[in-house]
Amino acid sequence: MEGNTRRVVVIGGGVAGSLVAKSLQFTAHVTLIDPKEYFEITWASLRAMVEPYFGERTVINHRDYLVNGRVVTSAAINITDTEVLTAEGILIVYDYLVIATGHMDPVPKTRTERLNEYQAENQKIKSAQSILIVGGGPTGVELAGEIAVDFPDKKVTLVHKGSRLLEFIGPKAADKTLDWLKSKKIEVKLEQSVNLNSNSDESNIYQTSAGESIKADCHFLCTGKPLGSAWLKDTILKNSLDNHGRLMVDENLRVKGQRNIFAIGDITDIPETKQGYLAQKHALVAAKNVKILMDGDRVSKMATYRPGSAMAIVSLGRRDAVSQLPFTTIIGCIPGLIKSRDLFVGKVRKQLGLEAHPVHA
Numbered sequence: 001m002e003g004n005t006r007r008v009v010v011i012g013g014g015v016a017g018s019l020v021a022k023s024l025q026f027t028a029h030v031t032l033i034d035p036k037e038y039f040e041i042t043w044a045s046l047r048a049m050v051e052p053y054f055g056e057r058t059v060i061n062h063r064d065y066l067v068n069g070r071v072v073t074s075a076a077i078n079i080t081d082t083e084v085l086t087a088e089g090i091l092i093v094y095d096y097l098v099i100a101t102g103h104m105d106p107v108p109k110t111r112t113e114r115l116n117e118y119q120a121e122n123q124k125i126k127s128a129q130s131i132l133i134v135g136g137g138p139t140g141v142e143l144a145g146e147i148a149v150d151f152p153d154k155k156v157t158l159v160h161k162g163s164r165l166l167e168f169i170g171p172k173a174a175d176k177t178l179d180w181l182k183s184k185k186i187e188v189k190l191e192q193s194v195n196l197n198s199n200s201d202e203s204n205i206y207q208t209s210a211g212e213s214i215k216a217d218c219h220f221l222c223t224g225k226p227l228g229s230a231w232l233k234d235t236i237l238k239n240s241l242d243n244h245g246r247l248m249v250d251e252n253l254r255v256k257g258q259r260n261i262f263a264i265g266d267i268t269d270i271p272e273t274k275q276g277y278l279a280q281k282h283a284l285v286a287a288k289n290v291k292i293l294m295d296g297d298r299v300s301k302m303a304t305y306r307p308g309s310a311m312a313i314v315s316l317g318r319r320d321a322v323s324q325l326p327f328t329t330i331i332g333c334i335p336g337l338i339k340s341r342d343l344f345v346g347k348v349r350k351q352l353g354l355e356a357h358p359v360h361a
């Protein structure tokens, strides 16, 4: 690297942040700020709950792919035009800033702690006869699918407050998913919420808003996670947040009105389904544009990002999946072939320059 190499700070070590940091590490002084020491393939966490060993491949220390960058394990709490302040009180100077704080997830700091968490969740599933899943979005549905396939003898009840499952994709996909879950003997209760304070360890009975009682030995809360943008509300970017708390970006993925601050991934206001494969595309566009600016090239040379089409695949255990394509929905083993066996884990690992199957995993 040359002596005048610019400082790029990436905030958020999720799908988007890890890839942009990895992509720029040999052309800039890259600092990655993340409250945890590792990157995690978020959508593979449900598989790791039924098969903890899977987590060995999906929980990756930032150090393993960011071999030529600095990792700061802390949350960013403020930014100025030139610096980022972390919760630990460290000030980090930047020439270019990339914000990728997607969603908040209260996960532990170290990889070992996270893997232990999977072991504990797995024990919780194994030792329960009956399991309650609260939330019928992608997390609740994928967890129900994993448990139904790996532990078919468990009695699973899924309660969702909406009128249909998977509200982020079309109603046909939701109906097909409901039929699939029922075929696996999962009881689905829609338009109800669960009062989690209503049960006691002795009774194992949960009350719903419709006055129903559900017997379950344990529960998993799978409701949506908040956006990771609350920390920006008192910063120089407070006026760049839309009503949903998303950062407004231009077609080059710079925060609107900012010269050297980019935002990528789920935190942006890009009008598209929030998906990891799109967050990865954002990362590559942002990396390219940071390089163009660092090289002093014309702004007009910057790559533009066009919103992705409405495509999503929700896995249903190890073999099946339901997929939302632009004009249709498909359920069964064909979309399952694309996602459900490996959950794109090998693909994501390779993108980070790692072996799809590490020798020790």
Ligand SMILES: Cc1cc2nc3c(=O)[nH]c(=O)nc-3n(C[C@H](O)[C@H](O)[C@H](O)COP(=O)(O)OP(=O)(O)OC[C@H]3O[C@@H](n4cnc5c(N)ncnc54)[C@H](O)[C@@H]3O)c2cc1C
Binding pocket: 011, 012, 013, 014, 015, 016, 017, 033, 034, 035, 036, 042, 043, 074, 075, 076, 077, 100, 101, 102, 103, 104, 105, 138, 139, 140, 142, 228, 231, 264, 265, 266, 267, 274, 275, 276, 277, 278, 279, 313, 314, 339
């Ligand atoms: C059940 C489920 C299944 C899914 N399946 C798929 C799929 O099959 N394919 C697909 O493409 N997408 C899928 N997705 C969507 C995908 O997970 C997200 O779109 C993707 O994770 C977004 O990436 P991101 O980097 O923007 O945010 P995230 O992955 O949410 O990462 C945000 C990062 O920011 C960090 N952070 C937060 N606040 C701060 C702060 N103040 N300072 C520093 N760091 C901070 C967090 O620690 C985290 O590392 C699925 C999602 C779910 C829930």
